[in-house]
Amino acid sequence: MQPDADEIHIRRAQKHDLDAIERLEMAAFSHDQLPRDSLRYYIGAPSVSMLVAQGQDGLCAYALVAFHRRSIVARLYSIAVAAECAGRGTGRKLMSACEASARLRGAHWMRLEVRPDNAGANALYHKLGYRRFAEVEDFYEDGSNALRLEKPLTAEALTRPRPRPSRM
Numbered sequence: 571m572q573p574d575a576d577e578i579h580i581r582r583a584q585k586h587d588l589d590a591i592e593r594l595e596m597a598a599f600s601h602d603q604l605p606r607d608s609l610r611y612y613i614g615a616p617s618v619s620m621l622v623a624q625g626q627d628g629l630c631a632y633a634l635v636a637f638h639r640r641s642i643v644a645r646l647y648s649i650a651v652a653a654e655c656a657g658r659g660t661g662r663k664l665m666s667a668c669e670a671s672a673r674l675r676g677a678h679w680m681r682l683e684v685r686p687d688n689a690g691a692n693a694l695y696h697k698l699g700y701r702r703f704a705e706v707e708d709f710y711e712d713g714s715n716a717l718r719l720e721k722p723l724t725a726e727a728l729t730r731p732r733p734r735p736s737r738m
């Protein structure tokens with residue numbers, strides 16, 4: 571039986587997680603998969619936070635958040651929960667850890683892209699308070715558009731001018 575979210579532990583990805591992270595990536599996405607070399611690079615890279623959800627029998631999920639120097643905007647680059655772990659709160663818990671990590675790095679906003687037809691991810695993000703601010707045409711490898719969503723992570727975010735949308 572797969573663990574509930576309160577039985578999983580969120581931690582930073584380590585080099586020995588590479589095979590499991592690659593399996594999660596390949597299983598979760600049929601397009602735009604991050605190649606193994608990129609995943610290897612991101613584990614421990616200073617410009618990102620790569621987090622994994624550890625269950626008793628292995629990894630249930632991973633997520634990748636990217637940071638830019640002098641930017642108050644963090645970007646959720648990827649999140650993938652194993653199908654057998656889905657619907658148990660893992661995605662919510664991992665997103666919360668990503669947001670906490672972004673705050674620790676000085677970010678006031680989180681932004682991300684999602685396919686309009688990805689009902690599960692859209693439901694998760696909206697429940698967590700993400701709101702659409704743009705749509706990018708022809709964003710994904712198969713020509714699909716992306717919705718760009720954002721969420722203020724701090725009270726201070728709301729007292730400042732909203733950061734300009736970056737070009738993709």
Ligand SMILES: CC(C)(COP(=O)(O)OP(=O)(O)OC[C@H]1O[C@@H](n2cnc3c(N)ncnc32)[C@H](O)[C@@H]1OP(=O)(O)O)[C@@H](O)C(=O)NCCC(=O)NCCS
Pocket residue numbers: 598599649650651652655656657658659660661662663683684685688689690691693694695697
């Ligand atoms: C989208 C994804 C991350 C959700 O992870 P998860 O662990 O199943 O989500 P959770 O169990 O934490 O659900 C959190 C909330 O989102 C909602 N949700 C999640 N998946 C849903 C779905 N398929 N349909 C409707 N609502 C959904 C849940 O209802 C839940 O709300 P609740 O806590 O109020 O009950 C996961 O399905 C996944 O990895 N999908 C494939 C990869 C992907 O699409 N990544 C996102 C790319 S932008």
